Amino acid sequence: MIAASSSAAPLPDGGVDSDSLLGGVTLNPLVPILGPLQRHLGRVLIYERAVQRVLLWEDGMVTAWLCVSLAVCTVLLALVPWGVVLHYGLRALGGLALGPHMHLVGRWLERRKAKARREEEEYAAANRAGREAILKVHRVRIGDEARKKVTAAAKRHAGRSASERQVAAFLNDDSRFNLAVVPTRTSGRHKHRSEPDPSRSRAYPLPAAAAPPTISPHEASMQMGH
Known part of the structure; x- marks a missing residue:
């Protein structure tokens, strides 16, 4: 994103020369992050300014009704x-x-705990084929839950107006308006971990000649003591 530079020439009356604003440009790498935040801040400020007008008696009608109430x-x-x-x-x-x-x-909570404990015991006692069958059932259940969420989201999306859908499509199509990593409260909420890109990141086994010598825990503790 290209933004106007702040090195604009001041005018004698305290203003800013518009020609210098148009002439100076700079790159702002924080636009993909600060852009969505600025939009949300603009929505919040609408209500904040309404409260400010009431408290400062700038909106006489609303303030009068507030006093009467x-x-x-x-x-x-x-x-x-x-x-x-x-x-x-x-x-x-x-x-x-x-x-x-x-x-x-x-x-109800005890029944859920007992069911989870029973499923863990069945998985631990099953052979390889049995574990694959258990995992298959688990994947099908997760897929059904995901499809239900997608269907519910599609219904909510269909209920929006045409202008709201156009704005959402514009923001989603432009990567500058979307965060690469969606912020969450804790890392435990992350369900889909990032995977390495084979074309950019690879892991190679360490050659035996370059590998560190293997020592016992007792020798390691002795070396740390010295």
């Missing part, structure tokens, strides 16, 4: 018997969060 809520909340509400409300909330239904949740 707060006044009405103040009167209503003053009439609520908060002691009774908190006493029975917290009891009801505790019953809903930690009630008898948690016993059923615990039994």
